[in-house]
Amino acid sequence: MNGKWGIAWLVIALGSLSGCAGMSSEECVASDWSAVGFEDGARGYNTDRFGKHRKACAKHGVTADFSAYQQGRDQGLVEYCQPNRGFNVGSNGGSYNGVCSVNLEADFLDAYNAGHRLYVLRSNVSRATSSIQSKENELDRIEKKLISSGAAIIADETTTEGRVLLLAEMKNLAERTGQLQSEIKDLHDVRARNEVELEHYQAVVAHMGY
DSSP, X not given: OOHHHHHHHHHHHHHHTTOSSOOOHHHHHHOOHHHHHHHHHHTTOOTHHHHHHHHHHHTTTOOOOHHHXXXXXXXXXXXXXXXXXXXXXXXXXXXXXXXXXXXXXXXXXXXXXXXXXXXXHHHHHHHHHHHHHHHHHHHHHHHHHHHHHHHHHTOTTOOHHHHHHHHHHHHHXXXXXXXXXXXXXXHHHHHHHHHHHHHHHHHHHHHTTO
């Protein structure tokens, strides 16, 4: 990347830290629209992004230069539409907006799909782990409740009716404990299978050079 684009990228990147709320008056006036286009292209945005810039700057009485923007965006898309970028976007769960040209899209999509597959497999493991943790937390709460209920049953101040209710509650909690233990066992099996699948696929993508 030459000096012009390096400086432009830095300026636009700093400006983007404020989010997508719109460009300020100063940003609209000072913008190099080819640099703005390059940044948006390098991030894989479609042309709808320009419409947001145009509306934001129109509020400040500034007219966005679409020709310059599009020229820069085309150059930015060349950088974006590379296989390594496609893999990174996919593996991080990002979406593809169909912005790549015909001569670049096939390789980009192959890499994107490979990365997205990795993202899905990682998510499967993470989701199983989260479910296991959630159910184990519920088990801990039930155990504490059973202990407190057991203590309440033998307390002198507990009425006969209260003991009957506590026993019914403890029976339900015991049944739920069995259900949770079974579900946790199944989830451990699912996670183990997911981990094996993930490990195998990681070897595949490593062989692909990612």
